Amino acid sequence: MNRTTLTHIITIIGLCALSAFGYFLATKQDFFKSSLVTAEQVQKATEEAQKDVIAFLDMLEDTELRGELFTLPAYTQLVDRNIQLAAPVLARPNPFLPLNRALVVPVVIPQNASTTPTH
Numbered sequence: 001m002n003r004t005t006l007t008h009i010i011t012i013i014g015l016c017a018l019s020a021f022g023y024f025l026a027t028k029q030d031f032f033k034s035s036l037v038t039a040e041q042v043q044k045a046t047e048e049a050q051k052d053v054i055a056f057l058d059m060l061e062d063t064e065l066r067g068e069l070f071t072l073p074a075y076t077q078l079v080d081r082n083i084q085l086a087a088p089v090l091a092r093p094n095p096f097l098p099l100n101r102a103l104v105v106p107v108v109i110p111q112n113a114s115t116t117p118t119h
Contacts, residue, residue, distance in 0.1 A: 069075060
């Protein structure tokens with residue numbers, strides 16, 4: 001047997017084994033069940049989320065707000081240091097006009113400079 005025949009035989013055996021493995025997985029009863037979402041699972045997850053939200057709202061309801069925070073010296077000595085930012089210019093008034101020529105940097109080659117590369 002030459003080498004190419006042996007390669008073909010090994011390839012065919014490998015494809016058959018891969019096909020058999022795929023068939024085995026596809027016919028297995030609980031292979032696809034793990035990826036299915038049932039109505040019971042959705043209902044259970046919804047109930048758990050509702051319990052979490054209600055627990056959080058109960059915790060917020062038990063929170064007591066006092067106004068003494070605003071009379072503390074640490075709060076009254078705070079200083080607003082906001083800086084007013086100018087609105088950014090997002091577009092040119094007419095985008096079809098050529099760009100400003102001042103943005104193009106001209107390249108000046110001296111007249112006595114050689115244009116042939118030196119090695």
